[in-house]
Amino acid sequence: MRAYVLLVASIAALGGLLFGYDTGVISGAILFISKQFALDDRLQAFTISVVLIGCIAASAVAGSVADRIGRRPTLFAAGCVFLLGALLSAFAAGEAALLCGRFVVGIGIGLSSVVAPLYISEVSPAPTRGALVSLYQFAITIGILAAYIVDYVLAGGGQWRWMLGLAVVPSLVLMGGMVRMPESPRYLFKIGKRDRAREELDRIYEDPAASKLEEDSIAASLNVKRGGLRALLSPAIRPALVVGISLAVLQQVTGINSVIYYGPRIFEMAGVGSAAASILAQSLVGAVNCGMTLVAIFFVDRVGRKPLLYAGLSGMFVALTVMAYAFSQPHLSGSLGTIALVSMMAYVGCFAFSFGPILWLLISEIFPLPVRGAGMSVSTLANWVGNFAVSQSFLGMVERLGSPATFGAYAVLCIVTIVFVRTMVPETKQELLEQVRVGAA
Numbered sequence: 001m002r003a004y005v006l007l008v009a010s011i012a013a014l015g016g017l018l019f020g021y022d023t024g025v026i027s028g029a030i031l032f033i034s035k036q037f038a039l040d041d042r043l044q045a046f047t048i049s050v051v052l053i054g055c056i057a058a059s060a061v062a063g064s065v066a067d068r069i070g071r072r073p074t075l076f077a078a079g080c081v082f083l084l085g086a087l088l089s090a091f092a093a094g095e096a097a098l099l100c101g102r103f104v105v106g107i108g109i110g111l112s113s114v115v116a117p118l119y120i121s122e123v124s125p126a127p128t129r130g131a132l133v134s135l136y137q138f139a140i141t142i143g144i145l146a147a148y149i150v151d152y153v154l155a156g157g158g159q160w161r162w163m164l165g166l167a168v169v170p171s172l173v174l175m176g177g178m179v180r181m182p183e184s185p186r187y188l189f190k191i192g193k194r195d196r197a198r199e200e201l202d203r204i205y206e207d208p209a210a211s212k213l214e215e216d217s218i219a220a221s222l223n224v225k226r227g228g229l230r231a232l233l234s235p236a237i238r239p240a241l242v243v244g245i246s247l248a249v250l251q252q253v254t255g256i257n258s259v260i261y262y263g264p265r266i267f268e269m270a271g272v273g274s275a276a277a278s279i280l281a282q283s284l285v286g287a288v289n290c291g292m293t294l295v296a297i298f299f300v301d302r303v304g305r306k307p308l309l310y311a312g313l314s315g316m317f318v319a320l321t322v323m324a325y326a327f328s329q330p331h332l333s334g335s336l337g338t339i340a341l342v343s344m345m346a347y348v349g350c351f352a353f354s355f356g357p358i359l360w361l362l363i364s365e366i367f368p369l370p371v372r373g374a375g376m377s378v379s380t381l382a383n384w385v386g387n388f389a390v391s392q393s394f395l396g397m398v399e400r401l402g403s404p405a406t407f408g409a410y411a412v413l414c415i416v417t418i419v420f421v422r423t424m425v426p427e428t429k430q431e432l433l434e435q436v437r438v439g440a441a
Contacts, residue, residue, distance in 0.1 A: 002125075002204070002206065004203055004204070005123060005124060005125065005128070005132065005204055006132070008120075008123050008181055008182065009120045009123065009124065009132040009133075009135050010135060011174070011177035011178065011181055012075060012116050012119050012120050012136070012178075012181070013116060013120065013135045013136045013138070013139035014079075014139060014170055014173055014174040014177060015075055015078055015079075015111075015112030015113075015115070015116035015136075015139075015174060016112065016116055016135075016136040016137065016138075016139035016140040016143065017139040017140070017142055017143040017146075017170050018078075018079075018082045018108065018109070018112065018143060018167060018170050018171060018174065019109045019112055019113055019139075019140050019143060020139065020140035020141060020142065020143025020144040020145075020146075020147065021143035021144070021146055021147045021166075021167050021170065022051065022082070022085070022086075022105045022108075022109060022143075022147075022167055023051065023109070023143075023144065023147075023257075023260060023261070024143065024144035024145075024146075024147030024148060024260060024286065025147035025150065025151060025163050025164060025167070026047070026048050026051070026102075026164075026261065027048075027147075027148075027151070027260065027261055027262065027263055027264055027265075027279075027282060028147070028148065028150075028151025028152070028155060028160075028163060028264060028279045028282070029151065029160040029163045029164060030044055030047060030048060031155075031264060031278075031279075032155075032158040032159075032160040033047060033098070033160050034047075035158075036158075036160075037094070037095045037098075039095070041395050043095070044395075045391065045392055045394075045395055046099075046392075047095070047098065047099065047102065048261050048391055049388055049391040049392050050099050050102050050103050050106070051102045051103065051105050051106035051109065052106060052384055052387050052388040052391060053103060053106060053388065054102070054103040054104060054105065054106020054107040054108075054109070054110060055106045055107075055109050055110035055113065055384040055387070055388075056106075056110065056381060056384045056385055056388065057106075057107065057110065058106065058107040058108070058109070058110025058111045058114075059110040059111075059113060059114050059377055059380040059381045059383075059384050060110075060377060060381045061377070062074065062110060062111045062113075062114035062115055062373075062376075062377055062380070063114055063115075063118075063372075063373030063374045063375070063376050063377030063378075064373065064374065064377065065077075065111070065115075066114070066115045066118060066119075066187075066373050067187075067190075067373040067374070070183050070184075070187055071115055071118060071119040071122065071183065071184045071187055072119070072178055072181055072182070072183050072184070074111060074115045075111075075112065075115050075116060075119060075174070075178050075181075076174075076175055076178040076179065077111065078108050078111035078112040078115065078116075078174070079108075079171050079172075079174035079175035079178060080171075080175060081104060081105075081107050081108035081111065082105065082108035082109075082112075082167060082170075082171040082174070083168060083171035083172065083175070084104055085101055085102070085103075085104035085105030085106075085107070085108055085167075086101075086105065086164060086165055086166075086167035086168045086171060087101075087165070087168065088100060088101030088104055089101030089102055089105065089161075089164040089165065090161045090162070090164050090165025090168075091161070091165075092161075101164075105167070108171075110380070110384065113360075113380050113383075113384075114373075114376050114377055114380045116136050117133050117136045117360040117361070117363070117364045117376070118184075118364055118372065118373065118376050119184055120132055120133050120135065120136055120364070121133050121361070121364035121365060121433065122184035122185070122186040122187065122372075122433070123182070123184055123185065123200070123204060124204075125204060125205060125210070125214075126214075126430055126431060126433070127301060127430060128301060129301070129361075129365070129433075130296075130300035130301040130305070130361055130429065131297045131298070131300060131301050133357070133360060133361040133364055134293065134296045134297045134300055134357040134358075134361060135297065136357070136360055137293055137296070137352075137356045137357030137360055138290070138293045138294065138296075138297060138357070140356070141286070141289045141290040141293045141352060141356070142290055143170075144260065144286050144289060144290070145283070145286035145287055145289065145290045147163075147286075148279065148282050148283035148285075148286040149283055149286075150162075150163055150166055151163055151279045151282075151283075152276065152279045152280050152283050155276045155279050156276065182200050182203070183196070183200070184200075185197040185198075185200035185201045185204070185218075186218055186369055186433075188200065189215075189218050189219070189222065190222065190369065190370075197215075197218075198211075198215065201214055201215055217433075217435065218369065221368055221369045221370070222369060222370065231370070231371045231374070232371055232374055232375055232378060237367070237368065237371060237375070239424075239438040240366040240367050240368075240375060240438040241367075241375060241378065241379075242424070243362070243366060243424055243425055243426075243438055244362075244363045244366060244367070244375055244376075244378065244379030244382075245378065245379055245382040246420060246424070247359055247362060247363070247379075247420075247421075247425070248359060248363065248379045248380065248382040248383035248386065249382050249383070249385075249386040250386075250413065250416070250417045250420065251355050251356075251359045251383060251386070252383060252386030252387045252389070252390050253386055253389075253390060253410070253413050254313075254316060254351075254355070254410055254413045254414050254417060255320065255390065255407070255410035255413075256348070256351050256355075256356070257387050257390055257391055258390060258391075258394045258406075258410070259285065259344055259347065259348060261391055261394075262394055262395070263278075263281070263282040263285060263344065264278035264279050264281075264282050265278075265395075266340060266344070267281045267282065267337065267340060267341070269327075269398070269403065270327075270336045270337045270339075270340035270341075271336050271337045281337075281341050284341065284345065285341070285344050285345055285348050288345045288348055288349045288352070289348045289349070289351075289352045289356075290352075291349075291352075292348075292349040292350075292352035292353045293352045293353060293356065293357060295352075295353035296308060296352070296353045296354065296356070296357040296358065297357075299353075300357070300358065300361065300429075301429060301430070303429075304427050304429040305358050305361065305362060305425075305427060305428060305429060306421060306422075306425060306427050308353060308354045308358060309354050309355060309358055309417075309418075309421050309425070310418060310421070310422075311350070311353075311354060312350040312351060312352075312353055312354020312355055313350070313354060313355065313414045313415075313417050313418045313421070314350075314414075314418070315346060315347075315349070315350030315354075316347050316350045316351055316354075316355075316411075316414045317411050317414040317415060317418075318346070319343045319344070319346040319347035319350065320343075320347060320407050320408070320410050320411035320414065321407075321408070321411045322339070322343045322346075323339070323340060323343040323344070323347070323403075323407040324403075324404045324405070324406075324407040324408040324411060325404070326339040326340065326343065327340075327402070327403035327404045327407065328402075328403075328404035355417075359383070361428075362425065362428065363375070363376055363379040363380070364376060365428045365431075365433060366426070366428070366438050369433070394406070397409075426438050
């Protein structure tokens, strides 16, 4: 892995850090926001999930924007939006203003969640593409962990405005970094700037022969007829669209963001006493999330995408089953907090080395270049719609069905996902982007 490529991927991955921070920080901040603004469960859920409405809106158009103005300017714009959203949230005078700020933050997340993995995949050599795109998920986990630590440090004074406002710092770093970053060589080929594209390929590869092979592969892919969103429904591309949308939804309905958004609330249900203790327990979960993502970075290009998915989803199933059982047994009430913490750490750890990074990697790989932006937009849009549905339904499911049935349903969906991966998802390890084909696998 060349230092230059690692630097470019790391700067772009800052969009993931902001993604993680802004989605994770609300889990602690909401404990104090709900008290200050007297929010019931419905308004708490909407305060958490309004950011997802911005994500849905932005992800629907992010691919088109990236295809029109370029990957690099779109990521710079995302940094600007993150900055504005953080300031609006921190200085919100009331619930309505706070909702507005969180919606703007969602727009930034929606833009970066499409364009950052897209950009990284297009500047990465095939042998290390899995690790480099996984840096995006690693940055998300760092952002989530940083959010939990900030929440814990500021919980004593209930300083939720500082919790939300500190996102200003990585926003400025992302903006400054993207000013100096190159444009994706694939985008440059796409818009006809071949000389600049060749220069960038030469900077990515040390071997001229590898650079030429990549150039020929990109040129061949550009002969495919363009058609934007309409082309996604063509028989040749439809299987990739089905895989992208299905994986994006399954990543959410297996329950990960119930833990990210409502972790402190789950710990309170398990008997953990104070808000600070719940946030500290959530921070331990965040540390596992961050550390286990390194497993994906080290192994995704060695063992492949599908073996990691099988292992991670199996572990998620076991952890969720244990949680469902523990919450169903009254005699475990004294140790329920410990069981919930261990189970959540195992669940998040298994997600972190599998479904977390590999979703973003696969949807950046499976679409041909002429429709890659549109394909990633649609897949990411499906992910955010699933995220919104889970965040809105979790508290209601717990109230109506109970905690055991809720966690049990997530466990069953892990099995459904394993079957889908086995039958539909291709192995893309070590392949040039333009050589990836989706069909029965």
